[in-house]
Amino acid sequence: MILSLSLLSSSGCRFTSPSPSSEPIIVFTFDDQHESVYQVAFPIMQEYGYRGTNFVNTAALGKPRLFGRDELIEMTLSYGWEAGGHTLNHEALNQLSYSEAIRVILEDYQNLQEMGLNPLSFALPKGQCPSGVYPYLQGLYPNIRGSSDFAMYCPINRQALGYLAFQTGWNQQVIKQRIVRGIAAGEALIIIGFHRFNAEDQSYTDSCSDTVFREILSFVKEKNLRVLPLAEAVNTLR
């Protein structure tokens, strides 16, 4: 019996305790470093005392209409946001050779490290990753987010996280109802993603107005839900 029990512990079985709190955690992510994230979303998040997570393409920082290294460092190191990887230039990993895919992931990771940003999370560009590349990503990043929305219960699979990406034309009702469904279903983590704000060109499919964004944050504030950067949220739920 004693030998059986020792095998039980050494075989990877473990005791677990559930998350100490039963309310869902909300995470707001911002992909692709559009300048409006820094100019519009960041100040509004500050008003509410919330910290978000940027997923950036480090080789594209500072290009026209995109915020740069200084802004990313400021949000992360001065205001407690999280900076995560998203490949060098938003490459579609399934269209690259294996070595090229590794290169764009690794160099992006190293760029974030050189800025002193300690990257812990990665978002798959377009939600795609060839199965052969996935183990490499898993070795580099503790947290990996895809592009599909699904319920996330404890235990959280931190390397297969989902999110709901805000679409042009949505109002705050869509996000509000997604959050309430999550609460009603007992979900532990709800990730809402944004790309740009107040886009004048309506051909962009991923723009949110500052008014709607403020309404979403007001709703979350009114409900007294916890908002955390991604890595902190996942660590809280382990």
Add this chain to the structure above:
Amino acid sequence: MKAKLLFSLLLICCGLGAIELPIYAQWQARHYIYYDTLQKGKELSWDELYRAEIGIEQARWKDWALSFALESEEFFNEALVKLKSFNLGYQLPDERFTLGAGTKLHGYGSGSAIDTLPVLERGYIPYRFQPRRMNAVALGFEYNPASLWELKAGGNKHNQASMLLSYQHQKDKGHYAFSLDARAMDNHWRTPVLIPAFEYYDNWKQVSWDMSVATALFPEWDATERHNDYFALGELRYNAERLPDMGIAAAYKKQNYAPFEEHEYRVYLAQELGAFRFTPIASLQEVDKERLWKYTFLSQYKLLNNSTFGAYYEYSHFETNKPRHTLGLAVDLKFEPAK
């Protein structure tokens, strides 16, 4: 590999010790796709939940009793096997007393139609109120064959040192139980909490009912104000001979953090036709005044008494009435030892 070795060793021990091993195994899965008319541009989503469990209900040898369960949820690529519960008990020379030690998830409010139709309706944590793991030693006292007192002392790695005093009484066809749960830290405020609770199950002819109520009493402590949280869950069932079975369930929770107040109501009918069971369900969930209506039709094929393959359609909407349509498969298979 190690898991296989473990079970092989158990089987050998049992063979040598001539112990009957009441192993059970369970597989639960729910796969669903939904079309949300409100999420223009992102209408379709697919999701899956999986759960496996294997264990021993209760193995006895002389004065010893053992039960345990292993479970794995969704992380099959990581082979993450968790110890769901483990209990080793010893009957003392005075047969009214037992000593025990082990671990299990403990909380309030589980097993109702609200949480099980369809399977894995609320994910993987079975309790709705104050769930936490309790690793404890226990002293049991059998006052008479129908009554059991138990005192447990223990805690978990979240610093939730606790003591749990409970009394259970078995009636002819029902039972009731009182408990008093004192924790050094509760799940949310991380301050001391006292949780008195009461459970009751009974039946009369074709009617059966069960209820669970609990309240969490918080003293003033550091920044936490003195306050109480409340929880109640109840279900009433009517099992007719010629009519469909029917049931109504309700749950209520009030707490000092989000979501502050939750109500849930569910009404269902269940009609069996041969090996098939058809269950229309209507639900209303209210989360801090936000109302979600759900209408579900669940059809199941009964493989055995506790094993079903099912499919369901669900129509759900908020006040905006922009509905979500969900189609799903629900599998709940259980292999149980012959009793």
